[in-house]
Amino acid sequence: MEEKIKIDTRNKLFHSIWTHVESVVMSDEKIVFNISVRPNERFDLYLEIDADTIYTLERKDLSIDSPYIVNLKNVKAPGVYKVRLYLDDNLVYEGNYVDEDWLPF
Numbered sequence: 001m002e003e004k005i006k007i008d009t010r011n012k013l014f015h016s017i018w019t020h021v022e023s024v025v026m027s028d029e030k031i032v033f034n035i036s037v038r039p040n041e042r043f044d045l046y047l048e049i050d051a052d053t054i055y056t057l058e059r060k061d062l063s064i065d066s067p068y069i070v071n072l073k074n075v076k077a078p079g080v081y082k083v084r085l086y087l088d089d090n091l092v093y094e095g096n097y098v099d100e101d102w103l104p105f
Contacts, residue, residue: 019043019087022066026097028078033068033085033093043087051081 019041025032031049043064047057055075064087072078079099085092 019092021085021093024083024093024095026081026083026095028072028097028099030072031070031083033066033070035064035066035068035092037064037066044089046086046089048084048086049075049081050083051075051077053077 019035019037022034022036024034037043040063042061045057045059045062045064047070049055049070049072053076057070075081079101080097082094082096084094
């Protein structure tokens with residue numbers, strides 16, 4: 001009997017076709033986005049960091065290198081924040097960071 005459903009365990013279909021965020025490492029000093037992007041693809045990037053004050057970064061027609069690193073030296077209270085990353089107006093990542101020193105216990 002011929003199999004009608006096949007499973008591809010290489011996981012290359014999704015990862016090779018679409019741009020996606022592979023991983024994000026957040027700290028009180030920087031945010032490191034590891035983004036899988038097809039060669040020569042360009043995006044409008046919008047980044048929002050909410051650390052009691054809203055900080056934004058906007059770049060038009062950007063060729064993204066991975067890793068994409070955002071320095072937090074201008075953020076006044078980088079111990080607790082929420083970050084949102086948009087590429088071409090599509091939310092591709094949202095996450096929260098809480099430094100251990102900010103915890104009440």
